[in-house]
Amino acid sequence: MRFIDEVTIEVVAGRGGNGAVAFRREKYIPFGGPAGGDGGKGGDVLFVGDEGLGTLLDLTYQRRIEADGGESGGNKDMNGRAGRDRVVRVPVGTQVFDASSGDALGDITTHGTELVVAHGGRGGLGNIHFATSVDRAPRKAQPGEKGEVRHLRLELKVLADVGLLGFPNVGKSTFVASVSAARPKIADYPFTTLVPNLGVVEHAGGTRRGGSNFVVADIPGIIKGASEGAGLGHRFLRHVDRTRALLHLVTLDPGEDREPVADYRALREELAKFDEALTERPEVVALTKADLPEVREVYPELKRRFAEELGVELFLMSAATKDGTSPVLDTLARIVANARHGTLPERDAPTD
Numbered sequence: 001m002r003f004i005d006e007v008t009i010e011v012v013a014g015r016g017g018n019g020a021v022a023f024r025r026e027k028y029i030p031f032g033g034p035a036g037g038d039g040g041k042g043g044d045v046l047f048v049g050d051e052g053l054g055t056l057l058d059l060t061y062q063r064r065i066e067a068d069g070g071e072s073g074g075n076k077d078m079n080g081r082a083g084r085d086r087v088v089r090v091p092v093g094t095q096v097f098d099a100s101s102g103d104a105l106g107d108i109t110t111h112g113t114e115l116v117v118a119h120g121g122r123g124g125l126g127n128i129h130f131a132t133s134v135d136r137a138p139r140k141a142q143p144g145e146k147g148e149v150r151h152l153r154l155e156l157k158v159l160a161d162v163g164l165l166g167f168p169n170v171g172k173s174t175f176v177a178s179v180s181a182a183r184p185k186i187a188d189y190p191f192t193t194l195v196p197n198l199g200v201v202e203h204a205g206g207t208r209r210g211g212s213n214f215v216v217a218d219i220p221g222i223i224k225g226a227s228e229g230a231g232l233g234h235r236f237l238r239h240v241d242r243t244r245a246l247l248h249l250v251t252l253d254p255g256e257d258r259e260p261v262a263d264y265r266a267l268r269e270e271l272a273k274f275d276e277a278l279t280e281r282p283e284v285v286a287l288t289k290a291d292l293p294e295v296r297e298v299y300p301e302l303k304r305r306f307a308e309e310l311g312v313e314l315f316l317m318s319a320a321t322k323d324g325t326s327p328v329l330d331t332l333a334r335i336v337a338n339a340r341h342g343t344l345p346e347r348d349a350p351t352d
Contacts (some may be wrong), residue, residue: 002249005156007056008099012119014042014067014083019124020142022075034138035077036127040070040285042120042147043083047096050089051111056156060087067118070144073126083120091156093242099151117152121145160217161336162201165271167263170249175319176218179329201329214336217243241275244284244339245332252295260287261305262311270339280325283312286328288316 013094017039024032045067067087071080077262096105096117106115124142132140164172201214219240240246248267250260264285271278289295299316308316315331317324 005056006154007059008151008153009059009062010047010064010149011086012064012066012149013118013120014043015146016040016042016121016144017070017072017080017083018121018143018146019126019129019141020073020075020078021127021139024076032128033136034131035130036141037073037075037078037080038126038129039073039123039142039144040080040082041123042070042118042144043067044116045086045088045118046114046116046263047088047090047094047106047108048115048117049092049094049108049111051092053089053091054158055091056094056154059090059154063294067120067147070120070123072144073124073141077126079126080123082123085120090154093157095155095157097153097155099153105152118148118150121343129212130147140162143290157242157271158217160242161214161244161339162216162332163240163246164216164218164249165240165246165267166249166251166288167253167258167267169253170263171319172249175247175249175288175325176216178319178322179325180216203333213307214333216247231318240278243281246278246281246334247328247332248283248285250285251287251288252292252298260302261309264306264310282339284315284328284331284335285312285316286317286324288317290316290323291321 019039020036022034022036024035026032047064065086067086068083070083070218073080088290090108092108092111092113094108096108096115098105105117108115126142127138127141129142130140155182164175166172200215203232217240248264250263252260268279287307289294290299295317299314301316303316306312315324315328317328319325
């Protein structure tokens with residue numbers, strides 16, 4: 001299924017029904033007075049969060065969404081039936097904006113959350129409401145009001161505890177597959193990951209050894225210039241915004257003429273350009289592919305450079321063999337637990 005995280009649609013709420021002009025017609029009552037009922041209210045358009053959805057793809061095929069109009073009033077004081085609401089299910093994590101003004105209308109962050117995005121028009125009053133001592137047989141009624149018409153822009157930001165960042169081919173997808181039940185596509189070429197993959201990590205050695213679980217989002221490869229539109233990263237930087245912690249993965253990749261310290265600096269620069277607040281997010285940095293001899297050989301020197309030049313602790317791990325993943329998961333579990341409880345995270349020292 002294609003991953004769509006932004007779409008523009010038009011929503012049209014139902015028009016209210018017209019009020020009726022009617023009079024009582026009963027035997028022996030020649031002048032029964034007004035008896036026109038009110039029109040029914042137009043239906044609303046509302047979005048409902050559905051945790052079973054992971055993309056806005058369905059909305060790309062229905063660019064105009066309409067609710068039913070209300071029925072007109074009838075005789076014998078019968079009011080019209082209200083129009084049926086139009087309920088649209090959207091993924092949890094969907095933000096709704098007015099496409100014209102850019103104003104935020106709502107944020108659907110939990111399953112079942114309802115957000116009314118267009119209100120139906122009010123039904124018109126029947127002529128029974130216009131009777132006066134002077135005009136006891138009014139021949140006027142009120143028309144129903146139009147429903148709201150809005151152009152909306154929907155953005156999907158995946159909800160995850162940990163955002164997984166790194167240049168292409170550093171082992172992000174391998175890490176997610178290693179520590180969770182998620183099975184992202186893995187291959188040795190750039191941009192293997194084309195959509196954010198979510199994996200639930202159930203870590204037995206988590207906080208206070210009582211076990212813990214958290215959600216990791218494998219964000220597609222971000223490269224230098226991503227915040228200006230280079231590569232694929234500019235499409236997915238927004239998905240980092242809601243994470244509680246960041247896991248930066250770096251590795252040796254001489255074929256691409258890259259270097260771990262430079263890669264880390266470049267990633268931080270892209271985050272700062274997109275949103276300065278992301279640079280303050282708790283983070284863990286790990287050197288991957290520890291199953292390769294050349295990586296293990298260079299780790300002590302890289303660990304020293306990260307500490308002295310950047311003030312960052314560098315972990316060493318191999319997602320393929322799971323060596324060194326436990327300390328990384330322990331630290332992430334504690335950061336997430338502290339964030340959930342509103343406390344500052346404690347940093348663990350990496351193990352060699």
